[in-house]
Amino acid sequence: MTLKKRKIIDGHIHYAHFSYQDSLMAIMDETGIEKLAVVCTPDEARLSLVPDALLLKAAYPDRIYLFGGLDISPLFISPDIAGEAFAHYVDVLLGMGVDGIKMIEGKVQMRKMLPIPDFDARVYAPYWEKMAETKTPLIFHVNDPEEFWDAEKVPAWAREMDWFYGDGTYINNEVQYSQILNVLERHPDLNVTFAHFFFLSAQLDRLAGYFDRFPNMHVDLTPGIEMYFNFASDPDKARAFFIKYQDRILYGTDIGARALLRDRNAGIEQEESLARIEVVRNFLETKGSFRLSHQGFLFGGKEAVFQGIHLPEDVLDKIYFKNFERFSGEKPRPLNSEAIVAECQRLETIIMAMAQVQPGTAGDISSVRKALDYFQS
Numbered sequence: 454m455t456l457k458k459r460k461i462i463d464g465h466i467h468y469a470h471f472s473y474q475d476s477l478m479a480i481m482d483e484t485g486i487e488k489l490a491v492v493c494t495p496d497e498a499r500l501s502l503v504p505d506a507l508l509l510k511a512a513y514p515d516r517i518y519l520f521g522g523l524d525i526s527p528l529f530i531s532p533d534i535a536g537e538a539f540a541h542y543v544d545v546l547l548g549m550g551v552d553g554i555k556m557i558e559g560k561v562q563m564r565k566m567l568p569i570p571d572f573d574a575r576v577y578a579p580y581w582e583k584m585a586e587t588k589t590p591l592i593f594h595v596n597d598p599e600e601f602w603d604a605e606k607v608p609a610w611a612r613e614m615d616w617f618y619g620d621g622t623y624i625n626n627e628v629q630y631s632q633i634l635n636v637l638e639r640h641p642d643l644n645v646t647f648a649h650f651f652f653l654s655a656q657l658d659r660l661a662g663y664f665d666r667f668p669n670m671h672v673d674l675t676p677g678i679e680m681y682f683n684f685a686s687d688p689d690k691a692r693a694f695f696i697k698y699q700d701r702i703l704y705g706t707d708i709g710a711r712a713l714l715r716d717r718n719a720g721i722e723q724e725e726s727l728a729r730i731e732v733v734r735n736f737l738e739t740k741g742s743f744r745l746s747h748q749g750f751l752f753g754g755k756e757a758v759f760q761g762i763h764l765p766e767d768v769l770d771k772i773y774f775k776n777f778e779r780f781s782g783e784k785p786r787p788l789n790s791e792a793i794v795a796e797c798q799r800l801e802t803i804i805m806a807m808a809q810v811q812p813g814t815a816g817d818i819s820s821v822r823k824a825l826d827y828f829q830s
């Protein structure tokens with residue numbers, strides 16, 4: 454990769470275990486990424502990946518933004534008041550010094566796995582109100598690539614991940630779009646970035662309509678490799694769109710996704726990470742076609758030809774860091790040890806209780822213990 458060094462914030466990185474610190478930061482240093490946002494998803498055995506991310510943020514307080522996942526246990530324990538519980542949890546997360554909220558709950562597979570209410574259902578209202586009122590940054594994964602519902606078009610790697618949704622038992626994108634639009638209509642102040650271009654990279658006119666209606670809405674460029682195939686089909690149109698909506702698009706890569714989804718023992722892999730940086734940056738900066746020299750996880754083969762859109766420098770700066778800083782603050786927020794200790798103690802209790810109800814699926818307290826050791830001392 455021969456890309457020039459420039460100021461970049463990666464707004465979408467996964468960090469599935471505290472032991473990945475050195476491998477992640479080595480890649481960030483090597484590729485010149487100044488700051489990054491860790492987006493936390495729920496975890497079956499450890500309930501939350503927030504303690505791991507807190508340890509990373511404590512080690513690099515000026516470089517790490519942390520987007521905490523919601524504690525989803527209210528969906529099981531008290532589903533009727535889950536929205537109130539989530540609203541309260543926003544305070545808990547912010548109190549610890551988290552920078553924003555990450556929701557993976559709109560990923561189609563998650564909708565099927567967990568008893569998640571419709572996003573525009575009454576039960577969620579207190580949570581959306583809270584998020585809008587406090588303008589808390591939200592990175593929200595809603596939907597998936599359309600081809601995942603199509604038996605002919607679903608990529609082999611998606612089938613392997615169990616992401617073929619065409620058997621009639623999964624929610625579809627249109628249902629979720631309409632739920633989300635209702636939420637945005639009711640809460641126009643919601644400060645939200647939809648991950649993976651809101652899965653609208655093949656429908657730029659439609660996305661333009663949403664941007665025009667909802668001034669606090671953004672999207673990130675985190676692959677979904679389908680996004681870069683879609684852009685390549687009409688690079689002139691993509692370029693015009695990026696210039697028109699240059700304030701609404703954020704850089705992100707999903708570095709760490711492989712360790713999260715596939716192989717926890719492998720840590721953050723350099724090859725995967727470089728491929729992710731390569732596709733996004735080359736798309737934004739290159740004039741004409743390019744190929745990848747690295748192999749990305751969930752990218753399919755390496756032989757594909759992509760098209761760059763060669764954006765002007767000032768637009769690149771917005772996409773690489775200025776938009777993120779406007780969305781989420783110029784600096785990561787400071788941590789509060791006392792609040793972290795209280796929450797880690799609470800998580801520990803819940804993890805132990807869950808392990809008794811469902812032996813084998815839960816019960817790993819290694820991360821909360823590690824965080825308690827660190828923040829208590």
Ligand SMILES: [Zn+2]
Pocket residue numbers: 465467492675707710
């Ligand atoms: Zn992700």
